[in-house]
Amino acid sequence: MKSNRTKNEEVTGKQRSLEHALDSEDAGVDPNLRLIHLFNHYRHDWMNEIQLLFGYVKLKKYDKLEDLMEKIKNKVQQESYISKLGNAELIVYLLSFQAEVKDLLLEIEMEREVHLNELPLDSQGVGRLLMDLIQVFKRCSVFNGDGLGLHDLVVKFTEKSNLLLIELQYQGLIGADVLAAELERVMFESIQTVKWDIQLLDERHAAMYIEVPFCT
Structure with a gap:
């Protein structure tokens, strides 16, 4: 499933469909x-x-x-x-998610420092898109209540010569059909110009790749 999406209009906070607040006490x-x-x-x-x-x-x-x-x-x-990601809102969100959310293990992987604020892209927009996607994975996770299921979401950042690659790898029970629809909705509502690809999606795994091209 692949798509390119460009939207020039501004989107205000009231118009956004997803909230970034964590589902915690x-x-x-x-x-x-x-x-x-x-x-x-x-x-x-x-x-x-x-x-x-x-x-x-x-x-x-x-x-x-x-x-x-x-x-x-x-x-x-x-x-x-x-x-050192260079986006204060995203940094606080990721650290808070790891500290507060107990039912989904969020792991961030980078081979070296990535400074979003220094890259030729909309760092704030990329941060909001990523937070929306993480929330989607959390909401679509299926928990059977026995505490034995593994729910793990790995997010990888890779800075290339002309783009930023973001990979999301999920393992655990998940509502695949609902997840697919939610991911597609979030990507199409995003103001970002990106290429996205869902390469794996079933009831226990999901793999999503997002390419954010640098502005030229």
Whole structure:
């Protein structure tokens, strides 16, 4: 399924069909309290990593240290990349989603820094489009209530010579028909000039590729 879409008209906040607020208990609360909650989450997350590290050392399970340190190194690197995306709204959204949304694991992957604000494209529009798409995947995920199902969404950013490539890879139960319709609707309502391709879509997997050409 492929499409090119160009829309020149401006779209106001009231006209947008999707909200970027996260579906969590903290949505709509005081921004300062939400920021404190976010800090507490990451502090708790890192304390768990440190305790696990000390636990391996105490038990002399040195063979497990290399894999754990590699995991921590990659985690630090990806969080650093997210913080340097150059779009404050998108950065806060991604970090908040990872901290607050428990039923869908969001992973961001970049091989190097991508500064959206320095690329010849509409960085704010790209950010809003990506947030809309992530919300669609969250709403279309199917949860059976036993807590055993894996729901994972990986978003990859790759800066090429003439475009920005965004890949979305989903694994987990999902309403495929509803997802297809929602993705198509969001892409056609977007003000972005993009090429998009849904290469895989069934009840347990989805793969979507978006090419955002640089302005010339």
